[in-house]
Amino acid sequence: MQSGLRAWVERQTGHPLGYIEQLYTFADRDRTGDERVQISISYLGLTREEQAERSAAHGWRGWYDYFPWEDHRAGVPAILPDLLLPRLLVWADEAEDMNTRRDRRQRVAYAFGLDDRDWNEELVLQRYELLYEAALVTEAKRGRPDGSPRSLPGRPMTADHRRILATGIARLRTKIKYRPVVFELMPPAFTLLQLQRTVEALAGRLVHKQNFRRLIEQQDLVEETGETVSETRGPPAKRFRFRQTVQAERTVAGTKLPLSRA
Secondary structure (H helix, E strand, C coil): CHHHHHHHHHHHHCCCCCCEEEEEEECCHHHCCCCCCCCEEEEEECCCHHHCCCCCCCCCCCHHHCCHHHCCECECCCHHHHHHHHHHHHHHHCCCCHHHHHHHHHHHHHHHCCCCCCCCCCCHHHHHHHHHHCCCCHHHHCCCCCCCCCCCCCCCCCCCHHHHHHHHHHHHHHHCCCCCHHHHHCCCCECHHHHHHHHHHHHCCCECHHHHHHHHHHCCCEEEEEEEECCCCCCCEEEEEECCCHHHHCCCCCCCCCCCEC
16 A cells, blocks of 8 residues: 555655655545545655656645644744634633533643643644634535635645644654654755754744754764755854664664754
């Protein structure tokens, strides 16, 4: 199945896949828009942009187009306090009994980091499912007689594909903390700043620069190429490459890429 998946993706998009893993099996009739049960076996696959053949029919889309509330690199996105959280709390308070109201509020607080809780970047799926349950995403309006044409946050996807994408983002955000899969997205040679920016883009939040570099060096994840490149007005930055033996060495112990808060 993995061999077929690789060929299918490359044939459609021109992107050869590197790391892949089976993600989850989805089979919910109410998410597909008709009465049939559609079974979707999903995979998480990583590829590098420069490996892909340019195609007029296919292009890159940032996943924050679909989940704008997940990008916290510039602070809390305005869509959360201005739109989503007020509506979610109204939805929670609309429950008919006290236990359901309390349960909904607890779920919202846990998933969205309210009541002195920290924002957990791994809870992508839980947040999307809450928004779906509260009918705050377009997919939840499909097929409903009260479906509203009003603008709802995030770019919608067909069937339950945005839920599948949320599951993939959550898996990858978790995995980069204990496996060096982020290197599957990097060019053969890169600077530490490029590596840091990639981790931040995946996690949706900033990391502490000094702690990040210290942990990369301590775990001996990379080696210098002997090349430099100008990135800023300062001195040229060293270029590194991933040590190919790291994957085998870290299989048992695990490898963490730090998400120390900036």
